[in-house]
Amino acid sequence: MKLNRTTLRTVDILKLVSKRPDGITLDEICERLGLPKTSAYDIVTTLVQTGMIHVAREQKQRYHIGLTAYRIGINYTNNLDFISVIEPVLKAFAREVGKTVFFGVRSEGEIIYICKFEPENPIITTATVGSKNPLYCTSLGKAILAFEEEDVAGSVMDRLKFQQKTGRTIVSREALEAELETVREKGYALDARELEEHMECVGAPVFGQDGTVIGAISVSSLYKPAEDYEALGRLVHKKALELSRLLGYLGKF
Known part of the structure; x- marks a missing residue:
């Protein structure tokens, strides 16, 4: 079975962000996962828009796990x-x-x-x-x-x-x-x-x-x-x- 590359990258990004309570920058995401910046940016932007990731707009934007992902996690925990x-x-x-x-x-x-x-x-x-x-x-x-x-x-x-x-x-x-x-x-x-x-x-x-x-x-x-x-x-x-x-x-x- 062929796995979708974008979906795999999305999951990898979510896993990485969830492990960083202090947030993580786009540059750090690209470095840790070996992703092209344009690809990572498109995925992260989509995740922000859907609430899966929250962005703290500081001097350098940092990404945190979002409310939607948290709610999914709570539903998982409850079941x-x-x-x-x-x-x-x-x-x-x-x-x-x-x-x-x-x-x-x-x-x-x-x-x-x-x-x-x-x-x-x-x-x-x-x-x-x-x-x-x-x-x-x-x-x-x-x-x-x-x-x-x-x-x-x-x-x-x-x-x-x-x-x-x-x-x-x-x-x-x-x-x-x-x-x-x-x-x-x-x-x-x-x-x-x-x-x-x-x-x-x-x-x-x-x-x-x-x-x-x-x-x-x-x-x-x-x-x-x-x-x-x-x-x-x-x-x-x-x-x-x-x-x-x-x-x-x-x-x-």
Whole structure:
């Protein structure tokens, strides 16, 4: 089957723009994708007119992912086929650990909670399906950011605005990068009362068939000094790997 070259170029441009939260110039698009400037300009102009790409008219125009593309993404998220695969596993996991289990995805510098599964006697958590929290102070966010492609993670961190949520919140890029290195070594992330003083959370990344991180799962509960959160982290990591395998991931992490 012969694939249309212009369509392929359009998809490549959308993928590239979506990975650059800070925007990207036409020259950078042409350089990264090896496209003639006239061809790239025609495609980008069409994408701007359809709302798939937004242009920030600065000294040098920078292109960002547009509202139409975002809405398509939201519709996709709302109809994710893989949710039906992971849902029964996470429901059972919530009962097994007796804690609230979340699945979330990254949106710019925030985590969006897509699913929430509770045990028989759940504690009250402020996070609800559809709500957002910063990447840098959530176990879900750190788990995803640690395993993103390096250029994507760097671009995201360039735009983070750190705010002190509790006395334990990470408030600098340097501290976050050090934390992410630890996350990569262990395979799981901790929110050690960084978002809410009374809550402790453990998260681990979930990978898709192509090896990219598609989201993360976390376990949340009231903080207990006697709780072994490292052991819980290893358990969450194991469950995230199980989910990744179900979704066709064949690599290691």
